[in-house]
Amino acid sequence: MRTIAYNDIVKAIRDTIIYSTTHLSEDMLKALQEALQKEESPVSRAVLEQLLENAQLAAKETKPLCQDTGLAIFFVKVGEDVKIEGGSLKSAIYEGTQKGYEEGYLRASTCDCFTRQNLKDKVGYNLPPIIYFDIVPGDKLEIEFAAKGGGSENGSRATMLAPAQGIPGIRAFVKEVVSNAGPNVCPPIVVGIGIGGSFDMAAVMSKHALFRDIGSSNPDPELDKLEKEIQEELNKLGIGAMGMGGTQTVLAVHIETYQPGRMCHIASLPVAVNIQCHSSRHAHITL
Amino acid sequence: MAEYKLQTPLSDEDVSKLKAGDIVYLSGTLYTARDAAHKRLVELIEKGEKLPFELQGAVIYYVGPTPPKPGEVIGSAGPTTSYRMDSYAPTLIEHGLKGMIGKGKRNEAVKEACKKYKAVYFGAVGGAGALLAKRIKEAEVIAYPELGPEAVRRLVVEDFPVVVVNDTYGNDLYEEGRKEWAKE
Ligand code: SF4
Numbered sequence: 001m002r003t004i005a006y007n008d009i010v011k012a013i014r015d016t017i018i019y020s021t022t023h024l025s026e027d028m029l030k031a032l033q034e035a036l037q038k039e040e041s042p043v044s045r046a047v048l049e050q051l052l053e054n055a056q057l058a059a060k061e062t063k064p065l066c067q068d069t070g071l072a073i074f075f076v077k078v079g080e081d082v083k084i085e086g087g088s089l090k091s092a093i094y095e096g097t098q099k100g101y102e103e104g105y106l107r108a109s110t111c112d113c114f115t116r117q118n119l120k121d122k123v124g125y126n127l128p129p130i131i132y133f134d135i136v137p138g139d140k141l142e143i144e145f146a147a148k149g150g151g152s153e154n155g156s157r158a159t160m161l162a163p164a165q166g167i168p169g170i171r172a173f174v175k176e177v178v179s180n181a182g183p184n185v186c187p188p189i190v191v192g193i194g195i196g197g198s199f200d201m202a203a204v205m206s207k208h209a210l211f212r213d214i215g216s217s218n219p220d221p222e223l224d225k226l227e228k229e230i231q232e233e234l235n236k237l238g239i240g241a242m243g244m245g246g247t248q249t250v251l252a253v254h255i256e257t258y259q260p261g262r263m264c265h266i267a268s269l270p271v272a273v274n275i276q277c278h279s280s281r282h283a284h285i286t287l
Numbered sequence: 288m289a290e291y292k293l294q295t296p297l298s299d300e301d302v303s304k305l306k307a308g309d310i311v312y313l314s315g316t317l318y319t320a321r322d323a324a325h326k327r328l329v330e331l332i333e334k335g336e337k338l339p340f341e342l343q344g345a346v347i348y349y350v351g352p353t354p355p356k357p358g359e360v361i362g363s364a365g366p367t368t369s370y371r372m373d374s375y376a377p378t379l380i381e382h383g384l385k386g387m388i389g390k391g392k393r394n395e396a397v398k399e400a401c402k403k404y405k406a407v408y409f410g411a412v413g414g415a416g417a418l419l420a421k422r423i424k425e426a427e428v429i430a431y432p433e434l435g436p437e438a439v440r441r442l443v444v445e446d447f448p449v450v451v452v453n454d455t456y457g458n459d460l461y462e463e464g465r466k467e468w469a470k471e
Contacts, residue, residue: 238469245464
């Protein structure tokens with residue numbers, strides 16, 4: 001058994017939230033620089049230049065990259081040999097989230113879905129977070145964090161295709177989602193696609209797919225090829241940076257399937273598309 | 288793609304020279320409002336009551352900033368998605384609003400109102416909240432403080448960078464830009 005202190009988790013989460021909402025992920029920074037080299041449209045180039053300047057300024061002044069500092073999303077892998085001392089893991093994540101958002105001068109964006117009242121007084125500052133727990137072998141605690149804004153979530157969709165629709169059906173659906181989302185999701189974007197599992201799991205996988213580094217390859221060679229083909233097809237739409245017209249709309253396509261075996265039910269083909277705007281705020285903590 | 292520097296409030300003449308795709312640097316006063324504030328503004332107009340600011344020639348910025356750190360004028364302050372204001376915008380345009388700043392598509396009713404009453408919709412770069420905040424020199428809550436980030440603020444800006452998306456002639460940069468660069 002390995003012991004991890006409650007307060008260490010709170011502090012790690014707090015610090016990670018403040019750092020990642022003010023410092024653009026390295027992979028996104030590189031992808032935007034490359035897009036600026038390749039972009040042919042002058043308006044889109046002007047937008048990309050503003051985004052790179054914004055990233056510099058945000059880091060220098062520790063100011064949020066984007067005013068929508070999102071919902072706090074966590075994917076947590078708890079080693080079977082880990083013991084948390086001083087409180088529960090869930091409350092440590094809540095406390096770290098509240099501290100990070102409040103002390104980092106980030107926006108509290110959680111509200112009651114009916115009355116639309118902000119939850120900062122009733123539940124806590126930008127609480128509750130969204131947490132997916134998994135139990136794994138080992139004595140480590142691994143936490144992936146994302147601050148996920150509303151704009152790119154609103155452009156995301158899930159569907160249940162007929163198995164006969166296969167890969168052409170998946171491609172058509174992804175194209176439809178990205179095309180309809182257009183400027184609203186703040187392109188350039190990363191497209192996360194969850195295929196298989198169940199209705200809910202496809203959506204979770206599409207979100208988790210966004211944690212993969214831009215430019216990394218899919219371990220499944222068949223899917224790696226499909227990702228590149230879909231990316232090329234989507235870039236033909238001409239949406240461009242902030243939807244103002246251009247050639248660099250999609251920086252990467254990441255596909256995740258349910259393992260082992262790329263499983264789904266014999267009667268279904270669930271597909272979900274989660275969009276990540278250029279304001280990519282992702283982080284990985286290992287304790 | 289022309290470039291202009293404009294001072295608010297905007298006149299019919301100012302907005303008439305703008306075409307979709309033009310880059311504009313705005314200076315002067317902007318007012319911030321999101322859905323909740325828009326609902327209240329439209330209710331005031333319907334009741335014939337006075338608005339918390341002069342609508343004639345005004346430019347509204349759709350933004351819900353992060354809280355300012357001590358010593359800062361405003362926190363991060365980029366545009367929010369505009370369609371949530373679509374059901375209220377035509378009424379405001381009819382009563383003198385000349386400009387809106389946000390991100391994302393508008394519906395036909397808003398585009399029609401822009402044509403009929405001469406107003407423009409500007410796009411600012413979503414996610415450039417730190418950069419845009421630099422161009423904001425003063426910020427003051429003037430109505431509905433209980434709405435928090437959604438309160439109505441008076442901002443004084445200098446060379447605030449925006450792009451004309453919908454002009455007074457019915458052009459739409461999102462549609463035209465996409466057509467121009469699509470490869471199929
Ligand atoms: S979609 Fe992303 S970049 Fe755009 S406003 Fe929302 S969080 Fe910011």
